[in-house]
Amino acid sequence: xxxxxxxxxxxxxxxxxxxxxxxxxxxxxxxxxxxxxxxxxxxxxxxxxxxxxxxxxxxxxxxxxxxxxxxxxxxxxxxxxxxxxxxxxxxxxxxxxxxxxxxxxxxxxxxxxxxxxxxxxxxxxxxxxxxxxxxxxxxxxxxxxxxxxxxxxxxxxxxxxxxxxxxxxxxxxxxxxxxxxxxxxxxxxxxxxxxxxxxxxxxxxxxxxxxxxxxxxxxxxxxxxxxxxxxxxxxxxxxxxxxxxxxxxxxxxxxxxxxxxxxxxxxxxxxxxxxxxxxxxxxxxxxxxxxxxxxxxxxxxxxxxxxxxxxxxxxxxxxxxxxxxxxxxxxxxxxxxxxxxxxxxxxxxxxxxxxxxxxxxxx
Amino acid sequence: xxxxxxxxxxxxxxxxxxxxxxxxxxxxxxxxxxxxxxxxxxxxxxxxxxxxxxxxxxxxxxxxxxxxxxxxxxxxxxxxxxxxxxxxxxxxxxxxxxxxxxxxxxxxxxxxxxxxxxxxxxxxxxxxxxxxxxxxxxxxxxxxxxxxxxxxxxxxxxxxxxxxxxxxxxxxxxxxxxxxxxxxxxxxxxxxxxxxxxxxxxxxxxxxxxxxxxxxxxxxxxxxxxxxxxxxxxxxxxxxxxxxxxxxxxxxxxxxxxxxxxxxxxxxxxxxxxxxxxxxxxxxxxxxxxxxxxxxxxxxxxxxxxxxxxxxxxxxxxxxxxxxxxxxxxxxxxxxxxxxxxxxxxxxxxxxxxxx
Numbered sequence: 013x014x015x016x017x018x019x020x021x022x023x024x025x026x027x028x029x030x031x032x033x034x035x036x037x038x039x040x041x042x043x044x045x046x047x048x049x050x051x052x053x054x055x056x057x058x059x060x061x062x063x064x065x066x067x068x069x070x071x072x073x074x075x076x077x078x079x080x081x082x083x084x085x086x087x088x089x090x091x092x093x094x095x096x097x098x099x100x101x102x103x104x105x106x107x108x109x110x111x112x113x114x115x116x117x118x119x120x121x122x123x124x125x126x127x128x129x130x131x132x133x134x135x136x137x138x139x140x141x142x143x144x145x146x147x148x149x150x151x152x153x154x155x156x157x158x159x160x161x162x163x164x165x166x167x168x169x170x171x172x173x174x175x176x177x178x179x180x181x182x183x184x185x186x187x188x189x190x191x192x193x194x195x196x197x198x199x200x201x202x203x204x205x206x207x208x209x210x211x212x213x214x215x216x217x218x219x220x221x222x223x224x225x226x227x228x229x230x231x232x233x234x235x236x237x238x239x240x241x242x243x244x245x246x247x248x249x250x251x252x253x254x255x256x257x258x259x260x261x262x263x264x265x266x267x268x269x270x271x272x273x274x275x276x277x278x279x280x281x282x283x284x285x286x287x288x289x290x291x292x293x294x295x296x297x298x299x300x301x302x303x304x305x306x307x308x309x310x311x312x313x314x315x316x317x318x319x320x321x322x323x324x325x326x327x328x329x330x331x332x333x334x335x336x337x338x339x340x341x342x343x344x345x346x347x348x349x350x351x352x353x354x355x356x357x358x359x360x361x362x363x364x365x366x367x368x369x370x371x372x373x374x375x
Numbered sequence: 376x377x378x379x380x381x382x383x384x385x386x387x388x389x390x391x392x393x394x395x396x397x398x399x400x401x402x403x404x405x406x407x408x409x410x411x412x413x414x415x416x417x418x419x420x421x422x423x424x425x426x427x428x429x430x431x432x433x434x435x436x437x438x439x440x441x442x443x444x445x446x447x448x449x450x451x452x453x454x455x456x457x458x459x460x461x462x463x464x465x466x467x468x469x470x471x472x473x474x475x476x477x478x479x480x481x482x483x484x485x486x487x488x489x490x491x492x493x494x495x496x497x498x499x500x501x502x503x504x505x506x507x508x509x510x511x512x513x514x515x516x517x518x519x520x521x522x523x524x525x526x527x528x529x530x531x532x533x534x535x536x537x538x539x540x541x542x543x544x545x546x547x548x549x550x551x552x553x554x555x556x557x558x559x560x561x562x563x564x565x566x567x568x569x570x571x572x573x574x575x576x577x578x579x580x581x582x583x584x585x586x587x588x589x590x591x592x593x594x595x596x597x598x599x600x601x602x603x604x605x606x607x608x609x610x611x612x613x614x615x616x617x618x619x620x621x622x623x624x625x626x627x628x629x630x631x632x633x634x635x636x637x638x639x640x641x642x643x644x645x646x647x648x649x650x651x652x653x654x655x656x657x658x659x660x661x662x663x664x665x666x667x668x669x670x671x672x673x674x675x676x677x678x679x680x681x682x683x684x685x686x687x688x689x690x691x692x693x694x695x696x697x698x699x700x701x702x703x704x705x706x707x708x709x710x711x712x713x714x715x716x717x718x719x720x721x722x723x724x725x726x727x728x729x730x731x
Contacts, residue, residue: 060607061607061627062606109627109628109645110627115588142430142445143428143706143708146708147645147668147670149588149605149628149630151508151510151525151548151550151565152550152589152590152605152630153565153587155548156525156526156527156548156565157507165427165445165446165468165723166427166725167724168724169427169428280647280667282626
């Protein structure tokens, strides 16, 4: 530890309560292709801050074929979903409209699922917060017949959660010590396609597959970080390991067309939103987030911003305006170690040397 | 399709001075151009909790504020006291801004229905069904209720009976609130098209494509139809042909709906700026950063524009200069109502405020 680094507090024990009859699926995380990450890049995928529908269509098709080894798109999607499935597409609308899961990519995922025989009525696009979905205009922009669901309508609405599945811990002496899994996930969906964005995150270091899945499915998660400390490591990984979430999350498609390298997850400051033109496809969220972390770190180095591993007390600010406009400042000591911690829980591979990283440039 | 006889229909009575009968005041979508500029509010005359998030705009008539909360309850609230007079529980969530006509209030529901409720008793008069959620605000004209549904159809329903007169497919989901002119209905669709429909038959008169889906609701100024698109552009279309007269590119998508006053059209963009144009020329009069993201429609008063973003803002409508900003401590997506000396707003957290 460097002389100017702070000693961070240890996370408290976290208890997990899963349904007793839950039967793990063979597709459960890290899925059919542990350690494999297909990275598609195409500079034409974002032009004038707009996502190109035909270009992301080509990127996703190529990525699905490369991931699965299937010669057809339909065959690739059939690895993950069947006509009888009820498939949830877990978007990340936080940060909308500047940077969120692109409706254009979600449209392509819907097409892919339909090609595998999943009817529109069995496809549900969801996230926790209905008002963030509204800001992204997903309802308007997605095809007819697709349900778009916000698990909760306001910050205090707990009606959409299953009280029998939860993670329990007291991080900062908070009143409510449990985080419950969304009922939609425990009771209705049979498969989940996870569509995170590619962003730095003020508390967890980055927000990618793991954070979008765990913190986007359980209630009451903001309590895990209280400035300047964050217990997103290990809570994110633990949440992703809880059944039935772990079994149902069969595929991850990371939207890196835009990349937030500072101010995530909510920033609207275009200065820190970079048109990276990337799409990552895989079944191993740990491997994908490891690649994402490398990309964000690389961009921050290029911009002469400190690493997300920074532990210098001088980097911390309590001023939100300063944080949003100064990439040297942050609200928390970030916890990118949550990715490796998730790897230790068996959720995937975090060792870069062991990741099968397939980079494909399309234009 | 059965046709409506336009000539025998009755136009909606003019709204009384302090009333606010539908989205953006009245069917002209003016956003209440006659309203006086108010000073910054300094207190809440009352505050009432709705028991659930509110994402649609309230409406007001005869001293009663009507607020639809997301859990499916329409509340009638006395503007004097803030007390609830009656509540009507729908069989689904509500995101639609209600509209008032005669002694009835109309609103859409996530269960695909549009309800007509008696304003005095709070009892249901009729319900009409569609195949998906109705978030758009019903618009009443010539004895008919016009609205779009997420099932991709525009509907015309008889005000008296709730019977359907026609429906017309527009391909994409419809969240845009229609503009009902004398003989034509104008609306945007999730397919990206702006459409003009014959009010009597539902036949499509013209359709003009934009580059992405449309959340915004149109306004009409003379022979120009104004609307925003998620393709980042604000469009001014020829009302007879749908031809693009001019368009203006903002920094992100436009879900906000334009308000018009004389030669001025004002709309917010998700890029956080409020824009004001000369309607005839398309010349930008001013643009002002009002917040991080704007999705609510502005309200134009006499020399003032109000917009809801992070708090309520009042801007000078000649220069775009921010005159004051007032917050209520919780986020608000719905447009405010300006009536008399009060501003009424409903929040995402389910609080309704009477500010003055």
